[in-house]
Amino acid sequence: MKGVEKNGSLDLYVLDGGTGLVSRVRRCFDRIDVNVIPIDDLTIAPAQAASRACVAIISTDAVGCSAPTLEECQRASVMPVIWVGDLEPLGERATHAGLDVLPLAFTGAALRALVAKRATRVSANPADRSGATAFIAHSECMRALLHEVDMFADCDTNVLIRGETGVGKERVAKLLHTKHARRSHGAFVAVNCGAIPDGLFESHFFGHAKGAFTGAVGAHEGYFERADHGTLFLDEIGDLPLHQQVKLLRVLEDGCVTRVGSSVPMSVNLRVLAATNKDLPRLVAAGMFRADLYYRLAVIEMYVPSLQERGSAEKIGIFRSVISSLFGDELAGTLPDVPPWLTEAIAKMRFPGNVRELRNLAERIGVTVKQMRAWDPQRLQALLGHVQRTQAALSLGSQDYQRWDMADRTRVLDALATNGWRRQDTAQYLGISRKVLWEKMRKYHISDTERVRA
Ligand SMILES: Nc1ncnc2c1ncn2[C@@H]1O[C@H](COP(=O)(O)OP(=O)(O)OP(=O)(O)O)[C@@H](O)[C@H]1O
Ligand SMILES: [Mg+2]
Known part of the structure; x- marks a missing residue:
């Protein structure tokens, strides 16, 4: 790699194979905050790519112009690749192989737009690129799960990831994304389905076109477009209201989206991963989740076991990994190693909030030890006692919450039926405000279609 001063927010690695591509790219990004870095081969820069947003722009002449060769190079590359070359011999095959190819006579605007799209894809995924903490799997059931992830990562089939709160469903989704040879170069777009305001779905x-509605000052890409050639992760899918489920299903069926205010449909190439801590088949049976959407999402189902199911070794492994990331070489150096009484206490504890709760506790213990410079049994036992008392006070398990939700939903439905589905009367009848009634109806997926059904 030739010397470059690196200030810009984005690195563009250009392999031009003697075609003069480097100077053309420089002209396209004149006065824009990017570093254009000429390279001699594709094996460069894994270290840089791990910490910065970057894209490779490569002349097809430099590697031989056939779709399989380009695809192989793309797989080997640590960053998204934009190919520049004659489209003619590649044609449809390039599109099918998921390659971004610009013709030799590309315009500056086309290159900038593609780079912007690809570069967002890198930075949209900072945890993966910056090496988030390793995925821990000591127990037999977690190793089996990792085996399943390896088996199904490199295909485009939709996956439904089930498991209690905090078990690592999103981590599993990210693993599936990063282990996909092609899609890992695209975005991992995570959407919390329970938090989308109705009018904004x-x-x-x-997405929307410029001027589509008051305040739409510019065009805007939606989640589907952002996840094009990447992965769309639908978190808390069980919380998506019925009327939004229909809209989602339509796109999954025909693979086309049309921005609000536009009439031009765009096809999108997506892999959809969904996650829930709810019992979806039960929601389907209760009419709260569409069966057709369920079958489309759950082509493959993966279950992430609770911490309790994984056993003591896993609890201790996760605890130790947080502690060693906090203390590093200090452990068993200037600070004695974690005392056995503490690991034994952790192994015996239950963690309804699963890995998230255990990690938080480990961090609190770590901070206390840092202050005291010792594994002070009195202080730490007091801390564990406090956590256990809080857990006891919050002892409704997720199953209890689901039972409670079902009962409350029936109560709201009965009240609506008794009051002829008039919101004001129903709210009064239940002794709640109209707003609270509206929130409950949304949460329990109750809409006027229920009235027809009843
Ligand atoms: N196997 C694992 N190894 C290391 N860290 C993990 C593991 N599983 C989960 N975590 C950590 O635990 C926390 C919760 O994980 P995550 O958000 O993936 O859980 P979730 O099942 O999606 O939770 P929720 O149901 O609340 O959405 C995160 O900080 C994550 O990094
Ligand atoms: Mg989650």
């Missing part, structure tokens, strides 16, 4: 998912 379309513009969030489909």
Whole structure:
């Protein structure tokens, strides 16, 4: 790699194979905050790519112009690749192989747009690129799960990831994404389905054209477009209201989205991963989740075991990994190693909030030990006692919450039926405000279609 001063927010690695591509790219990004870095081969820069947003721009002449060769190079590359070359011999095959190819006579605007799209894809995924903490799997059941992840990562089939809160469903989704040879170069777009305001569903998912509505000062990409050639992760899918489920299903069926305010449909190439801590088949049976959407999402189902199911070794492994990331070489150096009484206490504890709760506790213990410079049994036992008392006070398990939700939903439905589905009367009848009634109806997926059904 030739010497470059690196200040810009984005690195563009250019392999031009003697075609003069480097100077053309420089002209396209004149006065824009990027570093254009000429390279001689594709094996460069894994270290840089791990910490910065970067894209490789490569002349097809430099590697031989056939789709399989380009695809192989793309797989080997640590960053997204934009190919520049004659489209003619590649044609449809390039599209099918998921390659971004610009013709030799590309315009500056086309290159900038593609780079912007690809570069967002890198930075949209900072945890993966910056090496988030390793995925821990000591127990037999977690090793089996990792085996499943390896088996199904490099295909485009939709996956439904089930498991209690905090078990690592999103981590599993990210693993599936990063282990996909092609899609790992695209975005991992995570959407919390329980938190999308009603009126904004379309513009969030489909995007909107400039001027589509008051305040739409510019065009906007929706989640589907952002996840094109990457992965769309639908978190808390069980919380998506029924009327939004229909809209989602339509896109999954025909693979096309149309931005709000536009009439031009765009096809999108997506892999959809969904996660839930709810019992979806039960929601389907209760009419709260569409069966057709369920079958489309759950082509493969993966279950992430609770911490309790994984056993003591896993609890201790996770605890130790947080502690060693906090103390590093100090452990068993200037600070004695974690005392056995503490690991034994951790192994015996239950963690309803699963890995998240255990990690938080480990961090609190770590901070205390840092202050005291010792594994002070009195202080730490007091801390563990406090956590256990809090857990006891919050002892409704997720199953209890689901039972409670079902009962409350039936109560709201009965009240609506008794009051002829008039919101004001129903709210009064239940002794709650109209707003609270509206929130409950949304949460329990109750809409006027229920009235027809009843
Ligand atoms: N196997 C694992 N190894 C290391 N860290 C993990 C593991 N599983 C989960 N974590 C950590 O635990 C926390 C919770 O994980 P994550 O958000 O993936 O759980 P979740 O099942 O999606 O939770 P929720 O149900 O609340 O959405 C995160 O900090 C994550 O990094
Ligand atoms: Mg989650």
